[in-house]
């Protein structure tokens with residue numbers, strides 16, 4: 228008998244404090260497709276859907292039923308109309324498909340919608356009401372804001388184990404394997420401990436520091452009989468919602484062992500939490516540190532507060548202004564989201580000199596545009612494929628890109644906000660980042676996966692921006708008043 232398994236993705240990380248919203252065009256810019264197109268787009272990619280597809284295709288008695296993928300780059304909260312359209316589209320597809328035997332759903336877990344604090348819960352409830360009592364397995368980003376009531380809606384919950392997130396594919400595989408077990412009669416208990424912690428993500432990498440310690444401990448516990456998967460959540464602190472923050476989810480078969488693992492990891496999380504708080508150099512301090520380190524492999528100044536994958540606009544100007552003023556040689560800045568400047572450069576053509584008002588258009592409170600005279604070096608359509616471990620082989624579309632030079636400093640302009648997470652973003656237009664002395668990147672942690680082999684020192688900069696490391700800068704209204712670190716007197 229053929230078993231029909233639905234696969235779908237709904238993915239957004241929403242920032243409550245930026246003035247821009249996420250609407251249908253932002254989903255269309257990144258990933259919005261249904262049916263067979265979904266399989267064609269994600270097959271052979273190192274993503275959750277790539278993992279789902281590969282595992283399910285190993286079974287001759289399984290038919291993949293591709294439903295809907297709606298994914299947008301992290302940004303402002305999702306409009307009510309965009310959410311309703313996507314939800315309606317997904318529910319309609321499920322109604323048309325009728326008898327599914329199981330469902331694999333890739334969620335981010337940190338979406339906020341206008342007037343809807345927990346859209347993913349609503350989405351799951353409505354899906355469950357249509358598909359009935361079939362096994363559902365969901366995957367989550369490490370930066371998901373999840374509350375205990377989710378546990379009633381899924382039969383297993385599997386999150387990333389790495390940050391940078393280079394195990395999206397493996398997470399998809401684990402989820403698909405969980406579904407296969409459920410289909411053959413296995414029953415999992417899914418338990419969660421929600422913590423009143425809202426750690427900033429700057430020091431949350433899994434190769435070092437507090438999240439590394441948590442992951443190592445979770446791997447030891449996960450190897451025990453009775454535990455299928457342990458998911459450690461850091462949460463997403465820029466979403467001003469009641470369910471914000473850290474948590475631990477354990478999926479397994481032995482309740483006693485699950486409870487012990489939860490207790491163990493809760494204690495460790497509380498022990499290491501202060502290590503998530505780090506102080507970063509100001510723009511001027513960071514540049515002066517970088518100048519002293521120049522000479523070997525490229526030094527990176529990471530403009531973490533404007534990282535697009537943390538909802539930055541990719542056009543703040545505080546750090547770029549200082550670097551342009553100093554006219555640092557062999558320096559590359561990118562990518563700067565600036566449609567107006569791209570249009571001017573395209574009109575003028577390659578080889579022309581243009582006057583530009585660079586950046587500073589989306590969030591002027593984080594720095595005004597910079598007046599520059601630039602040489603237009605190269606123009607592209609902005610399409611490239613990731614070559615590094617982060618979302619390998621996934622097609623990226625910058626919606627046009629222009630390589631300009633402002634005196635000695637090179638800048639990559641891009642037509643949609645995108646973190647500089649893969650060197651192909653620069654190489655596709657003819658820029659080789661590994662030969663520069665200084666890289667000024669709109670990026671935070673994910674870029675390390677592909678850039679660490681080609682760069683030297685990495686300095687995180689405390690410039691102005693929507694993804695500031697300092698959570699006290701944001702006017703929270705909905706997060707619990709007692710949540711750490713906002714409850715710290717000295718924070």
Ligand SMILES: [Zn+2]
Pocket residue numbers: 368369370392
């Ligand atoms: Zn994440």
